[in-house]
Amino acid sequence: MNAALRHRLFWPALVLVLLILLNVLFTDGFLSIQMRDGHLYGSVIDIFRFGAPLILVALGMTLVIATGGIDLSVGSVVAVSGALSCLWISGLDDQDSVGGVLAAVGLALALSLVLGAWNGLLVAGAGIQPIIATLILMVAGRGLAQLIADGQIITVNSDPYKLIGGGYLLTLPFGVIVVLAVLALTAFLTRRLALGLLVESVGGNAEASRLAGIRSRGVIVMVYTFAALCAGIAGLMISSNVSSADGNNAGLWIELDAILAVVIGGTSLSGGRFSLGGTVLGALIIQTLTTTIYSIGVPPETTLLFKALVVTVVCLLQSPAFRAKAFRRRGRPRATRPAAGEKARVPA
C-alpha cells in the first residue's frame, strides 16, 4: 500500500479514476462498451479515440522535454501535415485509391520530418533556445498551412483516408492501434535500445554528455524530428477524422495540452528523466477531463475555470513540496522551528 502511495504515478492515476467516477455518476453506462457495426462503441472508447492525437503529440514532446527542450510548433505541424495530405488527396482523380492516399500520407509525414529537422537544427546547430526556435515554426507553420490550403478548409471524400482517424481495425479504432504501435516503437527505441539513456543524459547535463562523447546534436535533432513525426501522424488523424483540413484551427493549443500531459506524467521540464507511461496517463487525464466537461454539462463560460481547477489539483498533488506541506501532520512530527525568519522581508 505504502509503496503504491509512493509510486510516481499514484496521484495522477487517482485523479483519472476520480474523473471516471464522476462521469459514471452523471452518465448512465459510461463504462459500458458495446459492439456496434462490428466495432467497439462507448464513452471509454471515445476517450481513447479522441485522445489518440494528443497521446501521440505528447509522446514526441516527452522526448523533447527530456533533452531539456520544448516544442511549441507541434500544433502547426499538425495543421501542415493535415493540409498537405488533404490537398494531395483532393487532387486525386479517384480519392478512394489506396495508392494515392498512401502517397499523401507519405508526403505529409516527409514534410513533418523536414520541419522537425529544421527545429532540431535551429536548436542544436544554431544554438537558439528551444522555446524560441520552435516558436518560429509555430508562427511560420500556420502560415504554411494556410498557404497550402489557400486559406480554405479542404474537404476530402476518401474512404482509405477516413480509416486513419475515423476507422476501425479488428473492432478497435485505427487511431488507437497507431498509438499503440508508436508507443511500442518509442519504448523499444528508448528502453531497449540506448536512445533513452542518451536523451536523459543530454537533458540532465548537456556539457557533461558532450564530454562523455555523446553526439548531443544528433540526439537533439533526432528528438525534434521524432516529435514532428508524431505531430504529423496526429495531424493526419485529426484531419482524417473530420475528412477535412483546417489550416487555422487544426492542432490549435495542442502543444500546451501535450506539455501538460508530459508534466502530469511526471517528466520534469528541466530535462533528464522521462516516463512514457506517465505521459500516456497524463494525456488520458486531459482527454477524460474534456469529455467530462461535455458529458456533465459544465456551462461553456466556466469550462476553462473547471479545466484549470482540475489541472491545478493534479499539479499540486504531483509536487513533492506541496505534498510535504499538505500531509505533514500524517507523518512523524518534525522539529519546530523559529518562525521569526520567515516573516522578514526580502531586502529590496
Added chain:
Amino acid sequence: MNAALRHRLFWPALVLVLLILLNVLFTDGFLSIQMRDGHLYGSVIDIFRFGAPLILVALGMTLVIATGGIDLSVGSVVAVSGALSCLWISGLDDQDSVGGVLAAVGLALALSLVLGAWNGLLVAGAGIQPIIATLILMVAGRGLAQLIADGQIITVNSDPYKLIGGGYLLTLPFGVIVVLAVLALTAFLTRRLALGLLVESVGGNAEASRLAGIRSRGVIVMVYTFAALCAGIAGLMISSNVSSADGNNAGLWIELDAILAVVIGGTSLSGGRFSLGGTVLGALIIQTLTTTIYSIGVPPETTLLFKALVVTVVCLLQSPAFRAKAFRRRGRPRATRPAAGEKARVPA
C-alpha cells in the same frame, strides 16, 4: 567600432534600424513627426503608442525569465484586468467621474497583483514548474475574464479612462509616459537597489542562492507579482485604447511576443543575467515589424511567414554559436569555454 560590434545589443539594434529604413523606403514621411491637436503625431509615435502594452508586459517577463521562470498567463491577466475595470466603469452612474475610473483602475490592478501572487505561490511555494503553473492561470484567466464580462464585450464611454491608452499628456501619448515611468521604476529597483542582483542570483543558481541565505521564494513571488502588475497595466491600456474589454481576444498571444522580445533583447531563457534595455529594444523590433508588414504591403497569406523570417534572422544573429560559424573567418576566434558551473545541478 569593434567594441560596438561586440556589444550585446548590436545585432538587434541593427535589425531595428534596417526595419525602419525599409519603412522609410516604402512610406513617405515615415520618420516625420508632426504636431496635431496639441499632440505629436506620426508613424514613429504610433510604434511607441501601440508598442506600449507589449513593452510593459515584456519588462515584467524579463524579471520572471531572469529567475529562470516564464509567465504564460500575462495575456489572460491583460484580459482580466481590462474586463474588470470596464465592468466597473460601465456600472458607474457617471462614467466620466475621475474617482470612479480611479477606483476601477485600482481594483483591476489589485486583482492583477493577486493573480501574480498566485502564480508566484504555485511556483515558489508549491514547487510547480513555471510553465505549468502559469499555464493554469493562462487557461483559468480567460475563463475568469469571460465570467466577469459575462461572455460579452463590455463597452464603456469614459473620457478619463480613455486617457490611459488613447490619451495624450504634454504632447506625448499617455501610454508612453506610463511605460517610461515603469521602466524607470524597474531600472531603479533592479539596478540601484538589490532586487536585480537577487533575481540574477536566483536565476543563475537557485541552490547556491539558497545556501547563500537568499530568500528565493520571496524574490520569486515578487517577480511574478510584478509581471502580473505590468500585464494589468497593459490590460488597462489595451482596453482603454478601444474603450471596451474583449475577454476572448485581449492580450491573446502577447505572452509569446513578450518572450520573444525578452530573448531578442539578449536575456537567456535559462535565467541569470537580464537586460531591460534589450527587452525594450526587442519589443520595439516586434512592434515595428508589424507596422512594416502593413506599410510595405506584405500579402496577407505570407504575413506569418515574413514575420517568422525576420524573427529567425534576429535570433540567429543573437546566437553566439551561429555567429561563430557564420563570421568565423572575420575575426580571431575568442577563447570561450562553456562556462563552468553554468547550470550546476548536483548537490554535494
Added chain:
Amino acid sequence: MAAPDPILRVSGICKQFPGVNALTDVDFRLLPGEVHALMGENGAGKSTLIKVLTGVHDVDAGEIELAGTRVAFAGPLEAQRAGISTVYQEVNLCANLSVAENIFIGREPRRLGRIRWKEMRRRAAELLARLELDADVSAPLAACSPAVQQMVAIARAVAVDARVLILDEPTSSLDAGEVAQLFRVMRRLKEQGIAILFVSHFLDQVYEISDRMTILRDGRLVGEYLTAELSQVELVGKMIGKELADLERLDGKPKEPNEAAVPVVEARGLGRAGAVEPFTLAIHEAEVVGLAGLLGSGRTEVARLLFGADRADTGEVVIDGTPVPLRTPRAATGHRIAFCSENRRTEGLIADLTVRENIILALQAARGWSRPVPRRRQDELVEKYVRALKINPPDPDHLVKNLSGGNQQKVLLARWLIVEPRLLILDEPTRGIDVGAKAEIQRLVAELSDGGMAVLFISAELEEVLRLSHRVAVLRDRRLVAELPNDADLTTDVLMRTIASGARS
C-alpha cells in the same frame, strides 16, 4: 586545561536519507578559538553533519545548541544570521554573477537602500588581496577556474563577522601556496576567538592547522581527540576501522617504462589563443606524464585540447604517427582517449541518473544509440568497478546526486576505466577523495600504466605527481616551460622552483 564552554554543541543527531543512515546518534562540540577537524572516509557523513548544523537539512532526531541555547535553523540564512558562516563542499556560487557580487550577495554595501557598486568592488578587491588572490572582481565567476571559485567562496565566508566558520573541503582544489595563505587567514581568525570547523582529506594539512578532531565512520561517532595526541596512523586506523598496512605501499618512484615505444598521442605545436600557448608533448604507451603548475597555469586547458573538448587553433594531434583532427570529444573517444574532468558536477556526472547509468555512459556513447550495452555486461562492469573503487553505497541504482562528493568522483573514474582507453587524461582525479581511496586510485593508475595505458595525470599535489609520473611537464602562465624526467634528482622542491622560475635550476 580549562576548556571554555563550547560555542556549538550537538547531541544525539540522527539523519536518514531514503535507504541510507547518513548520521546515527552523533555528538559533537566546537570550542571558540579552535580549529576543529572533522575526519572520516568518503560518505562518512561529514557534509551531512554540516548541512544539518546549518539548517540545510532537517534533523530526524537530536539537539543543536548555539552558545548554550537550543536552535533549529530553518535555513542557511538563519544560521548565517546567528553567526555561522559556511563554505559548503561543492563550490556553490552563481556562475553568472561577478566575483564581487558573489562575495557580497545578500549583504551588499548600501547607502539609503541603494547599492554602492564601487564600494562593493573595492571591498571585494581588498578581501581577495588579503587572500593574496589576484582576480578581476568584476569578471563573471564562470570565467574563473575552480580554484579561484573556491577562493571566492572562502572570501565570501570570511567577509562576515561570524562566531563560527565552517569550511567543508576548502583546500581540495587549491595549490600549496593558496593553502598556506588560507591557513594564515584561519590562524588570524582563530586568534580573534572564532571557532573553525575544517574538513579535509589531506592529513598533513589537518595536522598543520587543527587543534582537535572528531572522527566519523559510517555516520557514527568514533571519538574526539586532540590532534597533538593522535598519530596519523592511529587516525587513519580509526577512520577506516582497521589498521592500515599497505596505504603507503607505493614507493617513491615509478618503474621505468620500456623506452623506444611510439608515442600513443603526440601534440605538435598545439595551442589555442587565450588558453594555452602552442606546446609539444608526447605521451607513450605505458607512461604516466604528470602536469604540474600553479592554478590557472593552463593544465586543464592542455587536457581539454588533447581531448577535443576545445578546438585548437594551431598545431595538430598525432595519434600512432598520423595527424588526426580532434574537433569534438566524440572524435577523441573514437581514438580511445578518455578525459576525467576536474569539475565533476558540471562537466562530469549526470546528477539525475543512477550510478550504473553514469558508469556505462561513455561506453554507450561510443557504441551509439542503436547498440545498447547488454544488461548482463552492464551488471558485470558496474559491479566490478563499484567493488574495485569501493563506491559507497554499493548500489548501482542509487542516484549519483545522492552520493557523497568523493564517491561521485569514483563513479566518474569508473566511467572512463570501463572504456579501456589508450590514453587516460586525469584532471585532479583524487580531489576530495579520502586517504584510503586515494591510495587505491594511485595504485590503479600505476597498474594501468604497467598494463600499457598512457596516462596524463594532473594534480595540485606535487607529491602525488612525483609518485606516479615517469615524466613531469611544467606549465607556467599557460606555457609549457619544462619537461623533466622523474629521476632521482627530481624532488618537490625542484619542481616548485621550476614552477616558480620557469626553468630547472
Added chain:
Amino acid sequence: GCGSGGSSGAAGDGKITMGFAQVGAESGWRTANTTSVREAAGKAGIELKFSDAQQKQENQIKAIRSYIQQKVDVIAFSPVVESGWDTVLKEARNAKIPVILTDRAVDSTDTSLYKTFLGSDFVEEGRKAGKWLVEEYGDSKDPVNIVELQGTTGSAPANDRKAGFAEVIGADPKFKVVASQTGDFTRAKGKEVMEAFLKSNPDIDVLYAHNDDMGLGAIEAIEGAGKVPGKDIKIITIDAVRDGMRALADGKINYIVECSPLLGPQLMDLAKKVVKGEQVPARVVTEETTFTQEQAKQALPTRQY
C-alpha cells in the same frame, strides 16, 4: 479607357481605389468573403488594396492609417471588435475619405464617422433557425430535445445566434435545450462534443449548430453512433458554405440559414455611390436567404463557395 459613366471620383485617373482591412483568414467563410471582395472589385474596375489583421484591432488600425496615408478614395473594413474606432475614423473623416463597414458593426455613437454598415444580422439568423423548428414541430405535442453547438464563447455571432434562437423557441415550453456547449466553430470540436452529447443524452431530436462546420463534424458523430442524421436527429445550421449545402442536398442536414460572405458586389455598388457623394442607407443587410433540402439541390450547382 472607354469609361462613359461620367465617373468623377476623387482619384485623378478616374479609377476608384479602395482600401479593405479584413479581419483575418480564420475560417472558410472569411476566405470566401475575401475572395468575393477581391473578385467584385476586379469586375467593378475598382483598385483594391487589401490587408489582413490576424484578428488584432491594432493591426487593423495600422492598416487603415496606412490607407489614409496612401490617400485611397474609400475605406472598407470588417471591424475585429466593436469599439475603439473613434480616433482612426476621425482621422479618415479629416482626410475626407468615406468609410464603409462590412460584416461587423462598430458601436460608435457618432454615426457620421462612417457612411454605412453592410452585413448580416446574426440575431435574425438565429430567429430564422428557430422559426423553421417551430414550424417543423408545429403539430406535435411531444417534447423536443435540442442540443446546441455554440460558436466560440463570447464571440458576437455565437452570442447573437444563441439569443435569436432562444427568443423564438422560448415561446413554446415543449422545446427544451438539453445540452449546449461550445464547438469553437470547428469540425473537429463539433464532432467531439457531439459524440459526448450522444452518450450523455440518449434522446436527441434536434441539433442546432451555429455554423455548418460544427454541423458537419456532428454528422460524423451521429453516423458513428449508428443514427441517421437528418432523420433520427434533425439538424439546423447557419452559413451555407458549399460542404454544408452538399450535406443539405444529401438529406443529412435539414435546414440551413444563409449567412452570405458574398457581399463583394453589394460593397462595390455602395462604394461607387459613396465616392460619388450619393446618399446611402445607414444599414444595409446582406442579401441572404434560407435553404431547405429541395432548395439546396437546385442551388448547389451554381454555388460559388
